[in-house]
Amino acid sequence: MPLTHAQMRSLAEQEGLSSFYLLDLDALEQNYRRLRDAFVDTYASTQLAYSFKTNYTPAICSALKQLGCWAEVVSELEYDIATKTVGFDAASTLVNGPVHEPSFVRRVLLDGALFNLDAWYLLDVAAQVCRDYPQREFRVGVRLTFPIEEGGFSRFGIESSPENLDRLAAWQQALGNCRIAGFHSHYSNSSRSLTSFRSRVEGLLSASAAFFGPDRPELINIGGGFLGEMPASLAHQYGETPPTFEDYAAQVADAVRRAYPDAGGPMLLAEPGTAIVANTMVFVCRVLEVKNLGGRRLALIDGSKNNVKFKKQGETLPIEIVREPDASTRSSPADEAPTFDVVGNTCIEKDVLCSSVPGTIASGDYIVFQYAGGYSHVLKQPFIHPCQPIYATQKGTTRLVKRKETVEDILATYL
Ligand SMILES: Cc1ncc(COP(=O)(O)O)c(C=O)c1O
Structure with missing residues (x-):
């Protein structure tokens, strides 16, 4: 440009x-296509959801929507921008974030957008909505945290200990009309290296195996945090050669493909922000x-x-x-x-x-x-x-x- x-x-x-x-909307399109293709070529059932917080300029979000990208939002403000201004439907909007009013949780669940619940108090709020609408079937995701290499725990999400996975199973069973569709994680306290992404995906895969057993999760959400294209003057500040989109796909998408080699594996969701818009x-x-x-x-x-x-x-x-x-x-x-x-x-x-x-x-x-x-x-x-x-x-x-x-x-x- x-x-x-x-x-x-x-x-x-x-x-x-x-x-x-x-x-530069042409560069945006190029970034999106390159990242998506790298993942889809490795694991066909991959869907990208753009992280609105990174830059919610409607021209950016609309351009990505036209390319088939989904929306990832973390507040009612961002949900309104996605659904009312840009026109994303609820089915292609993911809702994350640690703090929400009960009225917003209710609205998202009734709309049918996927809420990745970040804390026990949000599970309580969601449970109340499910009890208030016993005739409806709901589905949610849960954000997990586990220690990863070059980052440790994130302060967000629920620790993926065996006790907590049991508690989630009990929560689901007690309600009867809400299904946990899969697990989410995102780390911003870690390096953006391949080593870090390897432990991110391993943590999600092992929690999914423990929780879902022989049943497959509907989805696995690796979050964002990928590095995008950059000049050498910036790259050397990250200490190592930044991974390419293909490197990230080989680490993350390939791990999911190996865990679910047969057709009908879970949808792999990724929530890029920086990698798509920074440059x-x-x-x-x-x-x-x-x-x-x-x-x-x-x-x-x-x-x-x-x-x-x-x-x-x-x-x-x-x-x-x-x-x-x-x-x-x-x-x-x-x-x-x-x-x-x-x-x-x-x-x-x-x-x-x-x-x-x-x-x-x-x-x-x-x-x-x-x-x-x-x-x-x-x-x-x-x-x-x-x-x-x-x-x-x-x-x-x-x-x-x-x-x-x-x-x-x-x-x-x-x-
Ligand atoms: C849940 C979640 N997903 C995705 C992102 C996007 O991260 P990045 O811009 O590093 O790709 C963030 C950023 O904080 C986030 O909190």
């Missing part, structure tokens, strides 16, 4: 700002001024750390500089520091987006922050400034998919 300086300026001027997000969105900022202060060179932009702050493992996300072609605006670097810092639009002294970037920078240049697709955008607060617009490129055209925020947007909920 590389844009020229003139294209960046023209986009920035459309909404009257010097910064914006740019989303599809960049944050583009025009340099408004370059200051030399106390031996530092500071490039001021209309964006803040809050726009690009999400770093899963403290990584430094790469930037690219698109130079202002008019060289007359470039000051002589002779007496300047050899590196520059990029400083933000808030009144926080520490709002420094990048430090000690080698090379020159001039007012009018654009700084493009890469890998802003996962979490960064949804974690952005309207602190001091409202959020910037998003443009999306797809098959050679560019369109606005989120306008810049206004004071009315920000204050709409204050009474």
Whole structure:
């Protein structure tokens, strides 16, 4: 999606700002197809469900829905975006998450979406719904936790001890109208390595074997956490060569295939977020001024750390500089520091987006922050400034998919 300086300026001027997000929907489609194909080629009965929390921009979710992806949501807010805004039906929506109001649990179960219950209190709430509708048949998933290599236990889910599996079986039997369809797990406290994924899938397979015995589970849900495509400058920060989608499939999907070699094995669900969106969105900022202060060179932009702050493992996300072609605006670097810092639009002294970037920078240049697709955008607060617009490129055209925020947007909920 590389844009020229003139294209960046023209986009920035459309909404009257010097910064914006740019989303590449072609790259999104490519990521989705590559990940899905890698899994489906290994284990045909695989279904991907996109993790809305990673970036719930409706243009992203709609594009994935059109490709056959399901939705994975963790709150009523995300459920509403999935089902009301984007139009996912309940049958292709998975609901996870540790904290829910009873009314929401009831709504999801009555809609028929698969709820992966994360804690005993949610099983109690679900049981009440099942008792209230004795004529209906329900099905739920259960999120399990067990120690995995390079991560240990997750704080989420129910420990998959023999006692707890017995308790789940008793819960199911006592109700009579609710079936546990399968187990789910997701780890965000672990490395994203193949070693970690091997123990994730082994834990799920052994809990499924213990619980379902000769009967097969309807599904096995490995969660998300896959690394996506990235440049070497980012990859080396993860300590090892990042696994490819095919590597993950060989580890996870192949383990499920080996456990269920005959036709009619469980559906393998995966909930990718980062792997599908991280590299599809960049944050583009025009340099408004370059200051030399106390031996530092500071490039001021209309964006803040809050726009690009999400770093899963403290990584430094790469930037690219698109130079202002008019060289007359470039000051002589002779007496300047050899590196520059990029400083933000808030009144926080520490709002420094990048430090000690080698090379020159001039007012009018654009700084493009890469890998802003996962979490960064949804974690952005309207602190001091409202959020910037998003443009999306797809098959050679560019369109606005989120306008810049206004004071009315920000204050709409204050009474
Ligand atoms: C239950 C669940 N599934 C999937 C994801 C997506 O994770 P990632 O973006 O690392 O793929 C998350 C993220 O926290 C999650 O909590």
